[in-house]
Structures are given as C-alpha cells and as structure tokens.
Amino acid sequence: RAKAQGPGSFQLFTEEMGQKAVKTLAMQARLRRAIENQEFVAFFQPQVEVKTGQFIGMEALARWISPDRGLVPPGEFIGVAEEYGLIDAICEQVLDDAVRWTKHWHDAGLPKVPVAVNISGRQFHNVRRLMATVEGSLERHQLDARYLELELTESSAMTDPENAISVVANLAERGVACSIDDFGTGYSSLSVLKRFPIRKLKIDRSFVMDVTTDTNDAAIVCAMIAMANALNLKVVAEGVETQEHIDFLHGVGCDHLQGFLIAKPLPAEEMEAMFRKGPPLPPR
Ligand code: C2E
Ligand code: MG
Ligand code: MG
Ligand code: MG
Numbered sequence: 666r667a668k669a670q671g672p673g674s675f676q677l678f679t680e681e682m683g684q685k686a687v688k689t690l691a692m693q694a695r696l697r698r699a700i701e702n703q704e705f706v707a708f709f710q711p712q713v714e715v716k717t718g719q720f721i722g723m724e725a726l727a728r729w730i731s732p733d734r735g736l737v738p739p740g741e742f743i744g745v746a747e748e749y750g751l752i753d754a755i756c757e758q759v760l761d762d763a764v765r766w767t768k769h770w771h772d773a774g775l776p777k778v779p780v781a782v783n784i785s786g787r788q789f790h791n792v793r794r795l796m797a798t799v800e801g802s803l804e805r806h807q808l809d810a811r812y813l814e815l816e817l818t819e820s821s822a823m824t825d826p827e828n829a830i831s832v833v834a835n836l837a838e839r840g841v842a843c844s845i846d847d848f849g850t851g852y853s854s855l856s857v858l859k860r861f862p863i864r865k866l867k868i869d870r871s872f873v874m875d876v877t878t879d880t881n882d883a884a885i886v887c888a889m890i891a892m893a894n895a896l897n898l899k900v901v902a903e904g905v906e907t908q909e910h911i912d913f914l915h916g917v918g919c920d921h922l923q924g925f926l927i928a929k930p931l932p933a934e935e936m937e938a939m940f941r942k943g944p945p946l947p948p949r
Contacts, residue, residue, distance in 0.1 A: 692745045695731075700751060704730050705758040707766065708930035709780070711939065712901060712923040715915045718946035720776040722901075724816070724923060725763035726783070726930045727755065743785065752785045757798050759783075764802040766933045767812055775940040781814040781844060786821025789832045799841060810840030816867065817843055819851025826857045837862045844901070849889060859896055866893050868919070870904025877909045887917050894918070915949070 699705065707725035714721045729737035746752045760782045767780040788795050803810055815836060822829045822845055833843045844865035845858075849872050868889055876882045886902075893900045902914050905924030914922060927945050928936075939945070 689745055689748075692742070693749045693751070696742060696746055696749070696751050696755075699729060699731065700754045700758070703758055704732075705755050705762075706730055706933075707759050707763040707782075708932055709763075709766070709936035710923055710930040711928050711936070711945065712778075712921055713927055713945050715911060715920050715922060715946065716949055718944040718948045720778050720940065720945065721921060722778045722781060722814070723767075723936065724781045724783075724930075725759060727759045728930075747785055747787050750787075752787050753791060753794055753798070756782070756784065756788060757801075760798055761802045761805070762933075764806045764808050764813060766936070768806040768808045770937060770940060771808075771812070773937075775937065777812070779812040779814050781816050783846065784815045784817050786818070786824055786829075789817075789821070789825070789829055792832050792835060795832070796835065796839070799836070799839065811842075813841050814864070815841060815843045816846040818846045819848050819853055821851075822861065823851050823853050823857065826860075830860055830862070834862050847903075849885065855892070863898065865899045865901060867901045867903055867923075870924075873902050873904040873910060873914070873924070874906075877907075877913050883913070886914075886919070890917055890919050911946075 706728055708728050709723045709725055711720050712722040712724065713719065727739045727743070729742055731737050742755075743752065746755050763780045763782050771777050784795070799813065802808070803813065817829065817833070836843055842864040843861075844867055845853075845861070845863055846867045847869040848866045849869045866889065868886060872882050872886050872889075874882070876886050890900055899921060900919050901921040901923055902910075902919050903923050905911060905914070905922045905926050907926060910924070911922060911926065928939060931939065
C-alpha cells in the first residue's frame with residue numbers, strides 16, 4: 666500500500682476505474698437483455714394496521730429473475746439502470762406485474778388493499794411516459810386507480826421539488842396517490858413538503874432500527890409522527906423487526922407498519938398464501 670503514494674498509484678487507480686467501467690458496461694448489456702426477456706417482477710411486502718391486525722396495503726419491490734444469476738435484489742441494478750436510462754423500462758415490468766397480481770387478489774376475494782410501487786426520481790423527468798405506464802397497466806388489468814400508489818423517496822422529491830410537485834399533482838388527478846419514502850433521510854424543508862399533494866410518509870428504516878434503545882431516534886420518530894399528524898398525513902414505519910418496535914410505534918401513534926417481523930418481501934404466490942391465512946397480527 667506504501668506504493669499507492671508513489672508514481673504507480675495513478676496507474677493502480679485508473680486500472681480499478683477501468684475495471685469498474687467494464688463491469689458497469691457488462692451490467693448494462695445484461696440489463697438490456699433482461700428487459701427484452703421480461704425478467705423483472707414484483708415481490709410483495711405486506712403492511713398492517715396494529716390496532717386491527719389487518720392487512721392495509723402492500724409494497725411491490727423489484728426483483729430480477731436472472732437465468733444465470735438467480736434472484737437479484739434492486740440494490741444491484743437500480744443504480745446502473747438509472748444511469749443508463751433503463752429504469753423506465755424496468756419499472757414498466759414491475760408496475761405491470763404489481764397491478765396484475767393486485768387485481769387478481771381482489772377478484773379472488775382476498776383483502777382489497779392497495780399496492781405501492783417505487784418510482785425513481787429519473788422517471789419524473791419523463792412524465793408522459795410515467796403517466797402512460799400507469800394508465801396502460803390500470804387499463805390492461807382493469808384495476809381502479811385508488812388501489813395503486815407510488816412511492817417517491819424524499820431525496821428524489823427534493824432534487825427538483827417544483828417538477829416533482831407537478832408530477833404528483835398529475836398522478837393525484839388521475840386518482841393515483843403518492844407517498845414519500847425513506848422519510849427523514851432527505852433533508853426536506855417543511856415549507857416544501859407541505860406543498861406536496863401526498864397522502865403518506867414512510868419513516869425510514871434507519872430511525873426505526875434502534876428506536877427502543879436510542880433516545881435520539883425515539884425523539885426523531887415522535888417528531889415525524891407529530892409533523893405528519895399536523896399535515897394530515899398517514900405514517901407508515903418501515904423496517905419493523907421486533908415486537909418491541911411494534912409496541913413502541915403503536916404507543917406513539919404510528920399505527921401502520923411494514924417489516925420483516927410481519928413478512929419479508931414475498932414472491933406473489935407466497936403473498937397470496939399469506940392473504941389466505943388471514944390477519945397477520947392479533948387485534949389490540
Ligand atoms: P424501499 O422502497 O425503502 O424498500 C424497503 C426495503 O427495505 C426493501 O429492500 C425491503 O426488503 C427492506 N426491508 C423491509 N422490511 C425490512 C426489515 O424489517 N428489515 C430490514 N433490514 N429491511 C427491510 P429491497 O427490496 O432490497 O429494496 C431496496 C430499495 O430498492 C427500495 O427501498 C427502493 O428504494 C428500491 N427499489 C425497489 N424496487 C424498486 C423499483 O421497482 N423501482 C425503483 N426505482 N426502486 C426500487
Ligand atoms: Mg419503497
Ligand atoms: Mg423506504
Ligand atoms: Mg428504505
């Protein structure tokens with residue numbers, strides 16, 4: 666490593682950069698092929714209401730079913746997809762899968778809850794395409810717009826708030842509600858936040874993780890809930906992993922939960938089996 670400071674370090678650096686570029690390029694090519702072969706699907710993670718113990722919604726999370734790599738999580742491809750303008754095409758497949766299953770479950774007499782699909786900030790640059798994607802899937806599967814929600818991360822909402830506000834308003838007009846995802850990580854100003862015609866805030870998992878042991882996290886979560894109440898927004902806590910999390914969150918008035926304690930993101934068949942079993946929590 667001492668050599669890293671010598672003249673050789675530049676060489677080493679560019680070599681690493683070069684390798685990274687080659688990897689990214691290979692990934693890009695694989696993604697293009699995967700899009701063509703329609704290898705992207707939705708997994709589903711249920712959301713519950715503590716008070717009643719009932720399902721109140723679910724989040725659709727992208728998974729790439731790769732013939733050579735198996736199940737690939739979004740952390741491994743969303744970034745590259747965004748960078749190379751492939752995110753819209755991937756979202757189309759995930760959103761369509763999510764809408765199709767949701768309609769299927771409603772028709773099967775299973776809980777008639779909405780599905781929330783994640784949207785990348787990049788997709789807000791191409792509103793026409795986003796609206797066409799949404800419209801296309803709702804039409805194709807005959808799902809009422811009120812059962813589709815979109816999640817936008819706080820940081821992408823705040824990158825270009827004026828544009829984001831107008832896209833969210835467009836969607837709302839069409840009957841599709843938006844939520845702010847990963848809330849607490851994106852430095853929003855309250856004055857901007859209150860102008861977003863949204864329905865829900867999702868408290869980021871990083872605040873929930875230590876909420877029962879870290880008094881700062883506990884204070885932040887309470888403040889977020891108070892703020893959401895003041896703005897008339899619903900709150901969902903992500904990353905609920907223990908009964909202590911549930912007890913704390915319920916105690917401070919956050920009644921909608923999502924996390925591994927209830928279920929991991931599930932393939933559609935397993936989500937369906939869980940729906941058939943009935944309410945995931947006992948009522949309080
Ligand atoms: P997110 O939207 O905040 O989704 C929640 C992530 O937290 C999911 O990871 C989920 O598996 C994980 N999670 C849920 N409950 C728990 C828990 O109790 N404990 C822990 N440790 N983790 C939990 P996943 O599926 O790997 O997705 C990661 C991120 O990738 C998502 O974060 C979202 O930002 C993005 N993403 C997923 N699907 C899509 C998509 O279709 N389009 C776009 N643009 N982004 C997506
Ligand atoms: Mg999300
Ligand atoms: Mg989130
Ligand atoms: Mg998150």
